[in-house]
Amino acid sequence: MVDTAQAQSRSSWISALAKAPLALLEERVATLGALPEYRFLRSPEIGLAMVRGRTEGAGQPFNLGEMTLTRCVIQLSLAVKDQNGDGSVSGFGYVAGRSQRHAELAAVCDALLQHSDWQSKVQAQVIEPLQGAADAQRAAETAEVDSTRVNFFTMLRGEA
Amino acid sequence: MPYVAVKGGEQAIQNAEALLKAKRRGESAVPELSLEQIKQQMQLAVNRVMAEGSLYDPDLAALAIKQSWGDLVEAAFLLRAYRTTLPRLYYSEPVETDRMHIQRRISAIFKDAPGGQKLGPTFDYIHRLLDFKLAAENNQFSAPTTEVGAAIASTTAATPRVLNTLAQEGLIGATNSEDPTYTQSATHSPQLPNSPTPHPPFDITRESLSTPTSRDARLQNLARADEGFLLSMAYSTQRGYGKNHPFAGEIRVGEVEVMICPEELGFEVAIAGITVTEVQMVNQFKGSKQIPPQFTQGYGLTFGYNERKAMAMALVDRALQAKDLGEAIDGPAQNEDFVLFHSDNVEAQGFVQHLKLPxxxxxxxxxxxxxxxxxxxxxxxxxxxxxxxxxxxTPDAPAPSLDHPPSLNDGASAQDLKIHHSSKL
Structure with missing residues (x-):
C-alpha cells in the first residue's frame, strides 16, 4: 500500500521533472555536483500513450489521440546506502516526447528524491527552481491572455 | 478492381526522390528551415498535423511538415505511419478540460460568462488585409500584458463551463449517461445512471468501425478527421442539409494535464501539459416522446489550437446524433456511414491517389x-x-476503327514490365 502523502509528493516531483524543459533540467541537475552511480533497470524506451477526453467535457471517455512518451527506470548503485541502509533505490522517469536523456535525468532525480541523503538537496536545487520557472511562465501567459479579456455590450435596436 | 503491380523503373524512381529532396530544399543560398522555426512560426500547421496525424508531438509534426515540403495531408500521413512503429504503453485518464490553463475562451451565448471571456491570440476581429510590413524580416512584436494578482496568475482553479448555466435549469441534455436513449448508442448495453464505463472506450485504431456507431467511436474518428471534409460537412448542416440551429456555447483553448497511472507506481502522475481546443455547441432540440424540449450539445475536442476544426467537429458530432435523438435523417452530415467512412484523409488520399499508379x-x-x-x-x-x-x-463492311484501333502505348510498355498480379489494395 502506497502512503498517500508520500505518493502525492512523489507524484508532484515526477510531474515537475516531466514537464521541465530539458535545458533547464540539465542546468539544475548540474548544480548537484557528482551524482552517485546508477544503472538502468529499464533502458529508455519510446512509446505512446493514448490520450482520452470526455464526451461534452464531463461524460463518457473517448480516445482523443496518442502522444509520444519516453520512460525508463534506473537504480542507484548499492555503494550509496542511505542512513536507513537502503541503497537499492530505483527511480522512474516518464516524459512526453522522445528525449531519452530527459527520461534518464527525471528517473535519476526521482531516485535521489527517495534517498534521505539527497532529498532536501534535490528538492531545493532542482524541483523548486523547476516549479518556480513553471509558475513564472504560467503567470506571464496569464497576464498576456488577460490583456484580451473582453466585455461585450449588447446594443438595443434604435439606441443611439 | 485488382491492382497489378509492376517492376522496373528503379533508376527513375531513385532520381525522382533525389529530385524531390533537392527541390524541397530550394536554393542553397536561402537558409534552411529549422524544426524550431516551423514549430514556433508555423504553429497552426503543426497543430493541424498533430490533430489529423492523431499524434501529439510538436517536434515530429514539424519534421513531418519539413519532410512533406509543406503538404499537411502528407505530413499527417507520416505521423500516422510513425505511430504504428511504437508500442502503446499507457492510456491516460480523461483530460480535465474544465481545469484547463486558459489561453482563449469565448462564448457566443452569454456575454457575461462566469470566469470571463478572453479573446487570446485570434484572427477573428482582424481585417483580412495582407500585411506588407510582415514581408520584411526582423519583425519584433511584443505581447501586451495586464497585471493580474499573483493569486489569480498561479491559480489552478477550474473555469466553470458556460453550459452549466443551462444545465442548472435542466435545459440541456445530461452529459452523463443518465439517459441511455440519448447518450448511449445501440451497440452499448444500457447501464445504471452514473456508473463508471463498463468497458473501455471504442478504439478505431484497434477495432474496425461498424455501424451503428457509438458516440465515443465517432468522436475519435472526428478528432482525427480531415479538417476540410469536416468543415464542408458542418457547413452543409448550416445550409439546410440536416439543420439543427447551432450556437457556440463555449470555445476554450489552453493547456490540460495528461495524467497516466503506471502500474509500477500505483498512483497518477502528470507527464505533460498539452494544448487542446474544446468546443461545446448548443443546439435546439424539439423533444420527442421520451425527452422534453431542450438544448442538446455537439462536442468538439482536438489537439492543438485548432478552432475551425473543433467547431466543425462539434457541428458534425451533433448532426450524427440524429439517430439517437429520433430526428429525421435527411442530410449527408447526419449519415454516419457517409461521414465516418470518408472523413479520414490518410485513407481518402491513398485510395484517390492510387489511381495514378500503373x-x-x-x-x-x-x-x-x-x-x-x-x-x-x-x-x-x-x-x-x-x-x-x-x-x-453493306452489313459485312468492317468499321475500320475496330480492326485497326488507334495504337496505344500501354500494350508495349506492359511488355517491358514484368507484371505481377496482386489483389492488394
Missing amino acids: HYIDFQAELNLIRQLRHNYDQAQAEQNGVEQPSTN
Whole structure:
C-alpha cells in the first residue's frame, strides 16, 4: 500500500521533472555536483500513450489521440546506502516526447528524491527552481491572455 | 478492381526522390528551415498535423511538415505511419478540460460568462488585409500584458463551463449517461445512471468501425478527421442539409494535464501539459416522446489550437446524433456511414491517389472489353441498317476503327514490365 502523502509528493516531483524543459533540467541537475552511480533497470524506451477526453467535457471517455512518451527506470548503485541502509533505490522517469536523456535525468532525480541523503538537496536545487520557472511562465501567459479579456455590450435596436 | 503491380523503373524512381529532396530544399543560398522555426512560426500547421496525424508531438509534426515540403495531408500521413512503429504503453485518464490553463475562451451565448471571456491570440476581429510590413524580416512584436494578482496568475482553479448555466435549469441534455436513449448508442448495453464505463472506450485504431456507431467511436474518428471534409460537412448542416440551429456555447483553448497511472507506481502522475481546443455547441432540440424540449450539445475536442476544426467537429458530432435523438435523417452530415467512412484523409488520399499508379493491365482488360462491346454494337447497328436501307450500307463492311484501333502505348510498355498480379489494395 502506497502512503498517500508520500505518493502525492512523489507524484508532484515526477510531474515537475516531466514537464521541465530539458535545458533547464540539465542546468539544475548540474548544480548537484557528482551524482552517485546508477544503472538502468529499464533502458529508455519510446512509446505512446493514448490520450482520452470526455464526451461534452464531463461524460463518457473517448480516445482523443496518442502522444509520444519516453520512460525508463534506473537504480542507484548499492555503494550509496542511505542512513536507513537502503541503497537499492530505483527511480522512474516518464516524459512526453522522445528525449531519452530527459527520461534518464527525471528517473535519476526521482531516485535521489527517495534517498534521505539527497532529498532536501534535490528538492531545493532542482524541483523548486523547476516549479518556480513553471509558475513564472504560467503567470506571464496569464497576464498576456488577460490583456484580451473582453466585455461585450449588447446594443438595443434604435439606441443611439 | 485488382491492382497489378509492376517492376522496373528503379533508376527513375531513385532520381525522382533525389529530385524531390533537392527541390524541397530550394536554393542553397536561402537558409534552411529549422524544426524550431516551423514549430514556433508555423504553429497552426503543426497543430493541424498533430490533430489529423492523431499524434501529439510538436517536434515530429514539424519534421513531418519539413519532410512533406509543406503538404499537411502528407505530413499527417507520416505521423500516422510513425505511430504504428511504437508500442502503446499507457492510456491516460480523461483530460480535465474544465481545469484547463486558459489561453482563449469565448462564448457566443452569454456575454457575461462566469470566469470571463478572453479573446487570446485570434484572427477573428482582424481585417483580412495582407500585411506588407510582415514581408520584411526582423519583425519584433511584443505581447501586451495586464497585471493580474499573483493569486489569480498561479491559480489552478477550474473555469466553470458556460453550459452549466443551462444545465442548472435542466435545459440541456445530461452529459452523463443518465439517459441511455440519448447518450448511449445501440451497440452499448444500457447501464445504471452514473456508473463508471463498463468497458473501455471504442478504439478505431484497434477495432474496425461498424455501424451503428457509438458516440465515443465517432468522436475519435472526428478528432482525427480531415479538417476540410469536416468543415464542408458542418457547413452543409448550416445550409439546410440536416439543420439543427447551432450556437457556440463555449470555445476554450489552453493547456490540460495528461495524467497516466503506471502500474509500477500505483498512483497518477502528470507527464505533460498539452494544448487542446474544446468546443461545446448548443443546439435546439424539439423533444420527442421520451425527452422534453431542450438544448442538446455537439462536442468538439482536438489537439492543438485548432478552432475551425473543433467547431466543425462539434457541428458534425451533433448532426450524427440524429439517430439517437429520433430526428429525421435527411442530410449527408447526419449519415454516419457517409461521414465516418470518408472523413479520414490518410485513407481518402491513398485510395484517390492510387489511381495514378500503373494500371496497365487493368486498363488493357477494360480496353478489350470496350472494343468487344463496340464491335457488337456496330455489328448490331449495321445489321439493323442493312434491313432498313440495304443499298447505303453493306452489313459485312468492317468499321475500320475496330480492326485497326488507334495504337496505344500501354500494350508495349506492359511488355517491358514484368507484371505481377496482386489483389492488394
